[in-house]
Amino acid sequence: MLNSYERLLTGNKEWAKDKLKDNPEFFKNLILGQSPEYMWIGCSDSRVPANEITNTQSGEIFVHRNIANMVVHTDMNLLSVLYFAVETLKVKHVIVCGHYGCGGVLAAMENKDHGFVNNWLRNIKEVYNKHAKELDAISDKLKRADRLVELNVIEQVHNLAKTRIVQEHWKKRELEIHGWVYGVEDGLIKDLAVSYCDIKNVEPVFRYDL
């Protein structure tokens, strides 16, 4: 039990060997630098690994993960990752990917005390509150949670659109933001069709004169 972590180091050696077997230049190419086309904002949940579920390789996705894939406008971590991805790496797509059965979303629907995490879950509670009419009408708790997962992703896409960094780059070049939900039960991603590439979908008060 104590040395179960060693499995990861052994696994890493095997992985590196396999990569070289497939492509002897694999690491030589990566060392030249990264130019990913995508930034990923996903949940920290161990069942939703960005590269694995999209069948992509090292170097293809710039990743930020937190509990329940939130875009919180005071989160210096998220904003720094976003700034670097958009400004320096010039990613073409920023994807918010939630997942059904999200523990963070389920916790936010309840009144249980989660200590410090309450501060984070509060952001999801705000989403619930905004859509309370629709959500309260769904009697099945799991179905209600699934819908909140979707609504939460949509709200986070809107939160992305409200950032100065996204609005600035919309003025200058092509940049698209998207909302997806991953199904842990079947491994499939659902596109929520909230892809935006301009300011049209941003409420006037959130628009900046850039």
Ligand code: CO
């Ligand atoms: Co989650």
